[in-house]
Amino acid sequence: MLHYQPRYDTMTMRVRSVEALVRWNHPLRGLLMPDAFVGLAEETGLILPLGTWVLQQACAAVASYDDLIVSANVSPAQFRYPAIVAHVQAALQDNRLPGKRLELELTETMLLEDGGKAGVIMGRLKALGIELAMDDFGTGFSSLGYLRRFPFDRLKIDRQFVADLRPTGQARAIIQAMLGLGRALGLGVTAEGVETAEQLLVLRADRCDEVQGFLFGSPMTERELATLLRAPSPPQDPVAQANGLISSAV
Numbered sequence: 584m585l586h587y588q589p590r591y592d593t594m595t596m597r598v599r600s601v602e603a604l605v606r607w608n609h610p611l612r613g614l615l616m617p618d619a620f621v622g623l624a625e626e627t628g629l630i631l632p633l634g635t636w637v638l639q640q641a642c643a644a645v646a647s648y649d650d651l652i653v654s655a656n657v658s659p660a661q662f663r664y665p666a667i668v669a670h671v672q673a674a675l676q677d678n679r680l681p682g683k684r685l686e687l688e689l690t691e692t693m694l695l696e697d698g699g700k701a702g703v704i705m706g707r708l709k710a711l712g713i714e715l716a717m718d719d720f721g722t723g724f725s726s727l728g729y730l731r732r733f734p735f736d737r738l739k740i741d742r743q744f745v746a747d748l749r750p751t752g753q754a755r756a757i758i759q760a761m762l763g764l765g766r767a768l769g770l771g772v773t774a775e776g777v778e779t780a781e782q783l784l785v786l787r788a789d790r791c792d793e794v795q796g797f798l799f800g801s802p803m804t805e806r807e808l809a810t811l812l813r814a815p816s817p818p819q820d821p822v823a824q825a826n827g828l829i830s831s832a833v
């Protein structure tokens with residue numbers, strides 16, 4: 584099944600998009616995270632039908648909302664086949680979703696293997712109107728070259744940097760550099776793994792445009808998402824609660 588984790592506009596705290604995350608509700612082992620089964624799915628070739636199913640489900644999940652964007656993680660195996668373009672197109676068409684409502688999250692490892700082919704596939708995906716995000720940004724070794732060569736729209740700062748984010752220190756300097764890079768290249772930047780109000784305050788001060796993490800919500804079912812989005816006002820701003828305590832620190 585798919586769970587959805589909201590991604591928030593850092594300034595307004597409105598849900599801009601949701602990331603679709605695969606979970607396997609195993610009869611004996613309970614709820615399994617992708618790490619526990621994606622390797623097996625890749626070995627058995629099941630990753631391709633799984634990926635296609637994820638695209639269809641994700642598009643269906645947001646089709647009934649006005650402007651909610653859904654992002655789906657793409658596996659390297661899926662990205663190796665040009666058929667992904669047709670699968671994305673079918674998922675959009677079947678759910679009458681304009682391309683701009685879908686975003687794909689790619690990691691740089693999937694660009695390593697065959698740069699030329701990946702670039703062509705990315706170009707075709709962009710032609711459908713969808714957005715492309717570089718996931719886990721900062722963890723690889725030549726992200727900058729990829730940013731130049733491939734048509735990304737957004738960087739997702741890996742949560743390892745956000746985990747260490749304090750008002751002073753190395754993590755903030757690195758994140759500021761990433762944000763500067765994003766601005767200079769005209770890319771949106773999402774901070775993943777935001778867990779504390781202090782981290783949110785720092786990201787706000789540094790003008791990171793989108794945030795995601797346990798502070799705002801864990802991945803949730805489609806039904807829980809509907810409840811969240813039907814709420815009359817944006818969920819209570821965690822910063823508003825914490826502001827008095829720590830704003831002087833930033």
Ligand code: G
Pocket residue numbers: 588604616656718719742775776777778795796797798802
């Ligand atoms: O690689 P990717 O960035 O797509 O990873 C998504 C995973 O990160 C999901 O499995 C989700 O449960 C997890 N996740 C989401 N928010 C947080 C967070 O605030 N902290 C931590 N530790 N993990 C998170």
Ligand code: MN
Pocket residue numbers: 602656688718
């Ligand atoms: Mn992701």
